[in-house]
Amino acid sequence: MPSLTASAVRRPFAALTHHAVLPSVLACAFLLAACKEPGAQPGNAAPGGAATVQAGTALGDAATGKRLMAQYQCGACHAIPGVQGAGGGAGPSLEHMGSLSYIAGRIPNNGGNMVAWLRDPPALKPGTPMPALGLSEQEARHMAAYLRTLK
Secondary structure, X not given: OOOOOHHHXXXXXXXXXXXXXXXXXXXXXXXXXXXXXXXXXXXXXXXXXXXXXXXXXXXXXXXXXXXXXXXXXXXXOOEOOOOOOOEOOOOOOOOOHHHOOEEOOOEEOOHHHHHHXXXXXXXXXXXXXXXXXXXXHHHHHHHHHHHHHOO
16 A cells, blocks of 8 residues: 655645646536536436426416417417417427427426526527527416416
């Protein structure tokens, strides 16, 4: 077993600074720390590595969400049952959104992820044609509540 020298005991990281590897070690530690999302739930990983959000996020009022979906003209791209004039075909129908397992085919469908998706779709799935509409957190919660009713 190797023995420690007196200077190694006094300065345990001396070798790191002496060989100019400390910046690389610190960069690796920073990157590893950034890999784990705060609030990520075990078993909530999405196929393809999509970001996840806490599943237990409280949603808003479904009736308000329905009204907001009309106001933001979500029906220009999606068919949305219950929303007047919402018969668009550019995006998928949202007819069974509340019973689907995934949002956009790869993000686990739970309240928190739906709110995050509605607020900034490209952040969760780069390249998606669905734009960020500038929704507030509360608006997204109401819309997510309505979408959860579509089963």
